[in-house]
Amino acid sequence: MAFINLQNVTYKYPLTKTPVLQNINLQINEGEFVAVIGPNGAGKSTLCYTLAGFVPHFFKGEISGTVEVAGMESSKSTLDEWVLNVGLAFQNPFNQISGAKYTVFEEIAFGLENTGVPRDEMKTRVEEALKLTDISNLADRSPYSLSGGQQQRVALTSILVMQPKLLVLDEPTSQMDPIGTREVFGVIRKMAEDGMTVVMVEHKVEWIANFADRVIALKDGQILLEGKPSEVLTSDVLAENGFGISRYTSTAREAKKQGLWKKENLPVTLDEAVEGFSNW
Amino acid sequence: MHERLSFYIKRNSVIHHLNPLTKLTLVLALILIAFTSPWYWTPHLLVLIAIIPLSFLGKVAPEFFKTALRLILPAAGFLFLMQAFFQPVGETVIFKFYFLDMTQESLMFAFRNATRVIVMVSAFTFLLLTTHPSELMSDLTRRGLPGQFAYVIISTLQILPQMQAKAQTIISAQRSRGLDTESSFIRRMGSLTPLIGPLVFGSLAEVEERAIAIEARGFTSKKVKTSLHEIPDPSSDKLIRWVLIILVIISIALKLWLS
Amino acid sequence: MKIQIDNLRFTYPTGLEALRGISLTIEAGEQVAIVGQNGAGKTTLVRHFNGLLQPTVGSVLIGDWDTKKYPVAKLASRVGYVFQNPDEQLFSKDVGTEIRFGPRNLGYSKEKIDGLVKRALALTELSDKTETNPYDLSPTWRKMVALASVIAMDTPIVIFDEPTTGQDAPSITRIAHVIAELRREGKTVITITHDIDFCAENFERVIALSEGQVLLDGAAIDVFGQDEILAQTYVEPPQLTRLGKRLGLKETVRNQEEFLNALKR
Numbered sequence: 001m002a003f004i005n006l007q008n009v010t011y012k013y014p015l016t017k018t019p020v021l022q023n024i025n026l027q028i029n030e031g032e033f034v035a036v037i038g039p040n041g042a043g044k045s046t047l048c049y050t051l052a053g054f055v056p057h058f059f060k061g062e063i064s065g066t067v068e069v070a071g072m073e074s075s076k077s078t079l080d081e082w083v084l085n086v087g088l089a090f091q092n093p094f095n096q097i098s099g100a101k102y103t104v105f106e107e108i109a110f111g112l113e114n115t116g117v118p119r120d121e122m123k124t125r126v127e128e129a130l131k132l133t134d135i136s137n138l139a140d141r142s143p144y145s146l147s148g149g150q151q152q153r154v155a156l157t158s159i160l161v162m163q164p165k166l167l168v169l170d171e172p173t174s175q176m177d178p179i180g181t182r183e184v185f186g187v188i189r190k191m192a193e194d195g196m197t198v199v200m201v202e203h204k205v206e207w208i209a210n211f212a213d214r215v216i217a218l219k220d221g222q223i224l225l226e227g228k229p230s231e232v233l234t235s236d237v238l239a240e241n242g243f244g245i246s247r248y249t250s251t252a253r254e255a256k257k258q259g260l261w262k263k264e265n266l267p268v269t270l271d272e273a274v275e276g277f278s279n280w
Numbered sequence: 281m282h283e284r285l286s287f288y289i290k291r292n293s294v295i296h297h298l299n300p301l302t303k304l305t306l307v308l309a310l311i312l313i314a315f316t317s318p319w320y321w322t323p324h325l326l327v328l329i330a331i332i333p334l335s336f337l338g339k340v341a342p343e344f345f346k347t348a349l350r351l352i353l354p355a356a357g358f359l360f361l362m363q364a365f366f367q368p369v370g371e372t373v374i375f376k377f378y379f380l381d382m383t384q385e386s387l388m389f390a391f392r393n394a395t396r397v398i399v400m401v402s403a404f405t406f407l408l409l410t411t412h413p414s415e416l417m418s419d420l421t422r423r424g425l426p427g428q429f430a431y432v433i434i435s436t437l438q439i440l441p442q443m444q445a446k447a448q449t450i451i452s453a454q455r456s457r458g459l460d461t462e463s464s465f466i467r468r469m470g471s472l473t474p475l476i477g478p479l480v481f482g483s484l485a486e487v488e489e490r491a492i493a494i495e496a497r498g499f500t501s502k503k504v505k506t507s508l509h510e511i512p513d514p515s516s517d518k519l520i521r522w523v524l525i526i527l528v529i530i531s532i533a534l535k536l537w538l539s
Numbered sequence: 540m541k542i543q544i545d546n547l548r549f550t551y552p553t554g555l556e557a558l559r560g561i562s563l564t565i566e567a568g569e570q571v572a573i574v575g576q577n578g579a580g581k582t583t584l585v586r587h588f589n590g591l592l593q594p595t596v597g598s599v600l601i602g603d604w605d606t607k608k609y610p611v612a613k614l615a616s617r618v619g620y621v622f623q624n625p626d627e628q629l630f631s632k633d634v635g636t637e638i639r640f641g642p643r644n645l646g647y648s649k650e651k652i653d654g655l656v657k658r659a660l661a662l663t664e665l666s667d668k669t670e671t672n673p674y675d676l677s678p679t680w681r682k683m684v685a686l687a688s689v690i691a692m693d694t695p696i697v698i699f700d701e702p703t704t705g706q707d708a709p710s711i712t713r714i715a716h717v718i719a720e721l722r723r724e725g726k727t728v729i730t731i732t733h734d735i736d737f738c739a740e741n742f743e744r745v746i747a748l749s750e751g752q753v754l755l756d757g758a759a760i761d762v763f764g765q766d767e768i769l770a771q772t773y774v775e776p777p778q779l780t781r782l783g784k785r786l787g788l789k790e791t792v793r794n795q796e797e798f799l800n801a802l803k804r
Contacts, residue, residue: 041677090489112506113506162498
């Protein structure tokens with residue numbers, strides 16, 4: 001059975017009239033790196049909260065259908081059990097700082113303290129996690145003194161250190177500069193190769209194409225398209241529905257009309273674009 | 281950007297190595313003795329022979345005196361003047377200011393009360409300077425203080441400077457929209473709404489996100505919590521605490537017996 | 540209205556020297572993007588343009604006004620500033636009132652304010668939302684309200700701090716449209732951005748900052764051609780510029796049109 005299994009999931013927040021997720025069916029295998037794209041209001045964050053257990057356990061509201069992750073079923077589990085298997089990091093890094101810790105090192109240890117990890121193991125795991133995301137140099141700084149991009153790395157590290165089976169990320173690189181973004185995508189890719197399952201909401205199409213195994217395009221609470229990055233991200237449907245697309249794709253689409261792009265498939269990444277246009 | 285958000289100063293001193301609970305007991309004992317001791321000069325003596333030497337022992341004397349000058353003395357001075365003038369006790373008028381009388385008795389009374397307040401505030405300042413807040417909380421949690429309670433206290437300590445920084449940004453944003461915050465008092469009162477609105481709304485949204493963030497890190501996990509820092513509690517610490525408790529009991533007993 | 544910055548240095552009270560000798564002139568009606576890694580001093584620089592920060596050394600002139608001699612509330616009539624996070628700015632019970640706030644502070648007549656608010660609403664596609672409470676809108680639309688509330692002040696200079704962060708494709712298109720309209724009206728637009736493709740499509744002049752100094756300053760096309768220098772401040776050239784370079788095109792290209800034209804030659 002799939003590692004993540006959503007069957008006919010429909011969900012409505014307590015104070016809204018229309019459902020935010022409508023009849024979602026989704027299966028994801030262990031170790032897959034799945035990117036979720038979509039315009040604002042598509043239900044991306046709600047999908048993240050559902051996978052992470054906060055819908056419905058934290059937000060309440062009405063949910064129907066079944067949500068299964070790592071052998072747990074949402075309706076039969078509590079949130080504190082759920083978070084032991086599923087890690088969540090989201091966009092605003094400032095609000096993810098616990099506020100109870102005075103250094104980055106302590107901040108990252110916070111989750112391990114809560115879940116009763118012995119002290120020696122805790123120290124080793126924090127040190128390894130700091131190395132992994134390349135922020136060892138920030139270990140003694142106050143989390144509040146960091147820039148937005150650095151705080152996002154701390155938020156991500158605070159979750160990675162807990163070694164969840166499923167990592168749910170909602171725009172984790174929005175405040176990072178391009179080089180920082182690429183590094184973080186590399187780290188996440190490596191985690192997936194080591195067996196962690198990753199679901200990540202992201203606007204940066206070029207990096208999704210370079211790193212993700214599968215893309216889910218969400219619109220108005222429904223799955224519009226699903227498949228390999230090279231297929232989904234070049235689909236005509238995306239541009240027509242307010243999705244962000246790579247400049248390589250849009251330019252090649254125009255070039256194709258003018259007879260300057262000869263290949264059947266459109267490019268998403270720089271390498272694909274270089275290959276296609278050099279043959280011209 | 282604030283790099284240092286708590287009062288805590290990391291130094292290597294005897295005081296820093298004490299168990300946080302011992303330091304908390306010390307502070308509470310100083311305050312209780314200052315308030316209950318039947319001898320008039322006890323609070324003054326405590327400042328001179330206990331709190332000031334302790335700040336040297338803890339290697340935080342410069343910071344201690346700086347805080348005292350800026351915060352504690354002005355507040356205590358104000359309290360002293362209020363009580364000296366408005367306390368309706370005593371006959372021996374030694375100073376007259378229009379309709380206000382200051383008697384020798386009210387002066388003595390005010391002096392002691394102001395010193396008691398100095399003991400209270402400076403003892404806590406001493407505690408904050410020499411004790412890592414999260415260590416104090418971890419230690420208290422380990423001894424049975426509910427984790428949620430500890431979290432509320434410690435996060436409030438950190439979030440206040442953050443609120444201040446945020447208020448500053450909001451003021452900048454509104455000044456950029458032509459809001460005059462530099463002129464008359466009346467205009468400034470009128471300009472409060474544009475400042476408070478974003479602060480309150482923003483904070484509500486933040487509270488929800490922060491709750492999710494700490495929950496995602498197992499905050500309400502039913503597992504027995506561990507702590508990153510080892511907080512030693514040798515028998516010398518236990519002994520100090522017992523001595524302090526006995527001193528407090530003696531002070532209270534003397535007060536009851538003598539009155 | 541011209542902006543003249545002469546040997547500007549700025550040190551924060553913490554001792555951090557954020558700007559280390561910047562001299563720039565921005566002519567009336569220019570469209571300027573400021574790029575550079577986190578901590579390069581971008582926000583610190585633009586906060587000098589409306590007096591929120593005062594130079595430690597050097598001077599900033601907005602037209603004939605020295606920012607040291609005018610309060611922020613007065614400079615607001617010349618420089619509009621859209622903050623990065625709309626939630627730090629919005630407070631009114633409805634969108635209409637929110638947008639009136641700025642022009643009212645500047646003391647314009649009622650007729651002028653009505654006209655400016657109407658235009659700002661139309662530009663940001665908010666005309667059907669005037670009665671809505673800004674906090675009932677999604678973050679994307681709140682950003683539009685923040686934009687509209689500054690545009691309505693009708694200042695000759697408008698500054699945007701990271702306008703596209705967290706915005707989806709339709710919203711980015713709307714922001715680009717607003718900038719194009721401001722350009723048509725002859726206003727100076729200064730934008731801080733990490734989104735280099737957005738920068739390539741909407742700005743003629745690019746200033747790259749690094750560690751409080753100007754690393755590169757010039758026509759976008761010349762700046763993007765210097766990818767090795769840009770890398771020093773963690774900026775990569777736009778996607779199509781990189782593609783053109785990999786394909787060995789002779790000239791530097793910025794956007795689709797330039798790329799396809801170069802390819803045909």
